[in-house]
Amino acid sequence: MGLKTTPTPAIPRTTSRDALLIDGSDAEFRKLVHGLLALSTRHEALRDGHGARIGLAGPAYTILISVRDLAAQGPITVSGVAEHLKVSGAFITAETNKLETRGLVTKTRHPEDGRRVLLSVTEAGRALLADLAPVQTILNDVEFGPLTRAEFRTMLRVIERLIPAADRALELQAAMAAGDARGVA
Template sequence: MTDSSINTRLTVSREALLQDGSDAAFRQMLHNLLAFSARLQQVRGQFAAYIGLSGPQYTILITVRQLQGEDGIGANAVATHLSHSPAFVTAETNKMVRLGVLDKRPNPEDGRRVLLTVTAKGEELLNSLAPLQQEINDQLFDPVTAENFDILRGLARDLNLSAEKAVLLSDYLLRSEDEA
């Protein structure tokens, strides 16, 4: 039995995502995105291990470096940026403070909160990774050209935003099905 002979229902209904009334191309694209995501996670894990961190810790470290500005960045802002729970980010940042890669100090505007910054040790670790990271990222994104880079950036941003809404919708719809 071939894939085309299986009687399956469409997984999307938007015309832009169908070809000749079929969602096969959409499903193949989704498979490719999932495989790419898995490889991104794998590379992230390798980057993290190279500098002695877990994958999530590495992501937190580069996020703090990107967003810290002059004064530092709050743990809640990091959690929001990464779509993680504040409790998870707090637990991981506490480990990273003990490792000496992040500094945590009270927020002068709100003593109940903290500001995170990357330490000199954290910067040194990231700088040691940069040459390898550059070569690996260049290979990872080899198909991206100057002409399609802005399109890819916009699509990635827009897909992330629509994914947030889809998670909320799936929570609602699937919970409603369970309760019915």
């Protein structure tokens, strides 16, 4: 000792929850955050490939499948998709218009609220997605191959609780940013 090899400067903690600290360190937690990022970038790359196979860009594919799956559990509007994907409504408008032109989705007025526009996937859209399904199955089996049934259940349960928590964090972040802006002004 006495000789500095590589100082490895201290990295400050980014969580204070006991459940997420191991021996008082958040190293494992940061690994989780990092892993989550790595996984989502890879998943997005796969998504781009899925889209490409049916002639859609990644975002268009994501929107199409989101409309299909969200519509399955209740009426879904332009702004509903926007909020779900955390993008601007204008973007969903533009993309769904293109998808409508291609005959993959339909846009209809909401019967009770004329401002809103209901989205749904056409038969052609469903057929397109159905074409993709066999390939998707092969790739999903590889991508999620290491997942046991128990882990699958845990992941599902966890993620469903994590989404609203992330939304709360987003609200808090917005509130803090707004507070800072006021404080500076």
